């Protein structure tokens with residue numbers, strides 16, 4: 001069986017073995033309900049990709065069991081540790097994930113690092129299928145001199161700091177400088193700029209950590225530059241996030257009208273979202289504010305701006321050589337057309353004084369297990385519609401499958417497709433046919449290795465504790481950030 005699957009799983013074989021796709025979820029249910037097998041499936045990672053894949057499997061197979069393994073003590077991935085605290089509505093997806101986790105055919109096992117505490121081959125042995133949904137945790141390095149100076153951080157670590165990610169709690173960014181520079185012009189860059197410039201009292205009722213809020217109260221950062229290699233037509237943020245920046249209380253926008261010359265005509269043919277976004281940028285840059293707007297600007301004590309056609313070349317050190325004191329930007333111009341437009345340096349440079357440099361130029365997945373194929377160039381697991389190439393019974397979904405772009409809704413659709421591919425393979429007899437032990441086998445391994453998994457009901461205790469700690473301050477929760485304390489609260493020795 002293994003041999004046959006191994007041959008069938010190779011790339012060209014997919015087109016031959018793939019069952020017809022047009023089967024409705026309903027007919028899946030009917031089909032599976034006549035079979036005896038209880039498919040044991042495991043998912044690695046409890047972010048949106050993991051939970052949406054699990055949701056699809058449980059919904060469309062009446063007996064499938066899904067165990068979700070997570071390396072953090074708590075579930076929900078970037079919904080908890082990425083999404084900005086002042087965007088609570090985005091976090092409502094947690095309610096759906098909680099419903100999934102409460103299903104008696106689903107289990108959550110936090111505090112288990114796959115690739116360290118348990119290997120992927122061990123999981124494959126214990127389950128009929130394994131879905132890798134472990135996201136893209138690494139950030140792209142700038143690879144420029146001075147990157148190691150104090151005051152230079154990845155935006156991802158900065159986000160983890162204010163969102164309570166345990167490993168980022170020691171970040172302690174020094175916010176005593178006047179100017180911060182963010183490299184990259186995507187939504188994460190705008191999230192970070194917004195958090196830096198929002199009057200702290202507006203964040204008091206969010207789930208931002210108390211420590212981060214305290215530091216933001218002391219912050220002297222007044223100006224944030226958001227720097228992009230390319231031009232206004234290539235920004236990667238979306239209109240909602242841009243509008244929030246434009247309307248940020250006590251803050252004015254600095255956009256140079258010269259950057260937008262001739263754009264009005266060029267965007268006529270652009271897709272609607274790009275056109276609307278560019279029109280908003282254009283209006284903000286060129287229109288005189290009304291009476292109300294002018295009054296707001298007059299009292300604004302903070303500002304943010306977009307700098308285009310600039311590529312980071314070097315972080316400039318302070319006189320003692322310890323801290324970042326500025327950034328040298330190479331001036332660029334565009335070559336090529338459309339989405340493929342590339343920025344090339346012109347030879348000119350510009351120095352921008354700043355005490356904080358946050359790089360937000362993208363993320364990368366990492367290989368977590370030597371047995372896995374991994375595309376180091378694209379930073380994803382090579383796959384065909386979620387089926388990991390050459391490895392029967394192994395699937396992937398979310399950012400580790402598609403690359404680190406796209407919002408939760410994109411991840412949801414993509415994860416449903418992976419779930420569907422898996423169920424199709426199950427139906428086509430491409431997964432191991434006999435029973436599999438599932439968690440029972442992994443539990444024995446973990447206990448032998450001294451790992452104490454955190455169940456979903458454990459998480460619900462931590463959740464209740466967080467909610468209760470936030471109550472006094474009127475916050476939705478005060479996040480627990482110390483894993484030892486969390487384990488103590490669960491009654492297990494640290």
Ligand SMILES: Cc1cc2nc3c(=O)[nH]c(=O)nc-3n(C[C@H](O)[C@H](O)[C@H](O)COP(=O)(O)OP(=O)(O)OC[C@H]3O[C@@H](n4cnc5c(N)ncnc54)[C@H](O)[C@@H]3O)c2cc1C
Nearest residue numbers: 045047048049070071077078082114134135398399407408
């Ligand atoms: C800063 C930031 C803000 C964002 N804001 C928004 C927003 O406002 N709205 C929106 O729609 N989208 C937003 N997104 C995008 C959204 O978060 C992603 O689309 C989505 O989280 C991707 O889901 P995922 O499950 O693939 O990855 P993740 O959410 O990263 O989940 C991966 C999970 O796998 C776990 N894991 C990693 N390695 C292992 C291992 N070895 N063993 C076990 N578990 C492991 C991780 O701890 C994590 O819980 C934001 C992204 C970022 C980075």
